[in-house]
Amino acid sequence: MSSASSPPAHADSDRRCPSWLLNLPMRRSLSPMRRWLERCGIGPGETVADLGAGTGMLLPWILERVGDSGTVWMVDIDPRNLMAARMKLGGTVRFAERVRWLAHSAAALPEISTGSIDLAVSFGLLCCMVEKEKAVDELYRILKPGGRALVNFHCLDLPISERARALRMTWERWQRLRARAPWITEPGLSHGRWIHTECLRKPTGAPGPERMFRSSSRIHQE
Numbered sequence: 001m002s003s004a005s006s007p008p009a010h011a012d013s014d015r016r017c018p019s020w021l022l023n024l025p026m027r028r029s030l031s032p033m034r035r036w037l038e039r040c041g042i043g044p045g046e047t048v049a050d051l052g053a054g055t056g057m058l059l060p061w062i063l064e065r066v067g068d069s070g071t072v073w074m075v076d077i078d079p080r081n082l083m084a085a086r087m088k089l090g091g092t093v094r095f096a097e098r099v100r101w102l103a104h105s106a107a108a109l110p111e112i113s114t115g116s117i118d119l120a121v122s123f124g125l126l127c128c129m130v131e132k133e134k135a136v137d138e139l140y141r142i143l144k145p146g147g148r149a150l151v152n153f154h155c156l157d158l159p160i161s162e163r164a165r166a167l168r169m170t171w172e173r174w175q176r177l178r179a180r181a182p183w184i185t186e187p188g189l190s191h192g193r194w195i196h197t198e199c200l201r202k203p204t205g206a207p208g209p210e211r212m213f214r215s216s217s218r219i220h221q222e
Contacts, residue, residue, distance in 0.1 A: 033123055033152065034061055040150045040186065040199040042066065046118035049073040049142060051106040051135070052125030056085025063098065072099050073112060079103040107134035109142060117142045120149045127153050127169050132177055140181040143202040148186070152197040171196065 037058070042048065044067040050058060053074040062072055076082050082101050089095050102111055106125060120139050126132050139149050153169040174196065186199040 033058055033121070033150070036150055036152070036197055036199070037062075037065075037119075037121070040119065040148050042119055045069040047071045047073070047116060049075060049112060049117045049120045051075045051120060051122050051139065052128065053081070053085060053121075054123075055081050056088050058121065058123070059085055059088060059099070063095065066098075068098070070098065073102060073117070074099060075102045075104060075106055075109065075112075077103065077105050105129075105131075105135075106138060107131040109138045112142045114141050115144050115147075118144055118147050120147070122149065122151045122153075124152060124154065126151070126174075126177075128167060130167065132169075132173070133180065136177045136180055140183070140202060145202055145204045147202050149183075149200045149202070150197070151200060152195070154195050169196075 042062065042065045044065075046066050047070065048062055048066060050056075050062065050072065053059070053076045056074065059072065059074065063070070066072065074082055074085055076085075082103055086101070089099070102109070104111070106122070107129065120143055122135075122139060126135060129135050139151075143149060153174070155168070155170060178198075178200070182203055183200040184203055186201055
């Protein structure tokens, strides 16, 4: 299954990273996502959403973990990145029904049903987004009760473009974003000075999306 929907207008203001940057070995070494995903929990038959999936650095490994009965949503605003991810699979028919491709901003994911995801991955995504609040709201919405979210971002104030610097994450900003929903923080992950990673769990008794996000919708409209 695939989606040909176009990114919403606000996605144009998000920062887009070139494919070569997303595949840097240094990026993999600074953020060992496979190890963190194992700690967060990933298993056969699960549905995983990789938000800001880039060129699919994690895709082959995730497919191996969820097995033939699992599903992976690959979400990225840049269709070129998703095409590069497709090429990593070698065009095999076996993966056709197991991977769903969505060229879209993570700030609005109507194609992904509420409460349908076991594990959502946000690897360096929030540092590139304008509407961080909407992205975190969607992350919470799509998870099943008891579902997990692995969130990773850097806090570096690098001498890069002014646009990228304006979008950067800080620990204080993350605290406000996380407080938008009643997340449960799983222990044992990195709380580093420059690279921050958390595994969050959606409570099993979490309120439904109608009640949870009615106030958030009003905030977005103001």
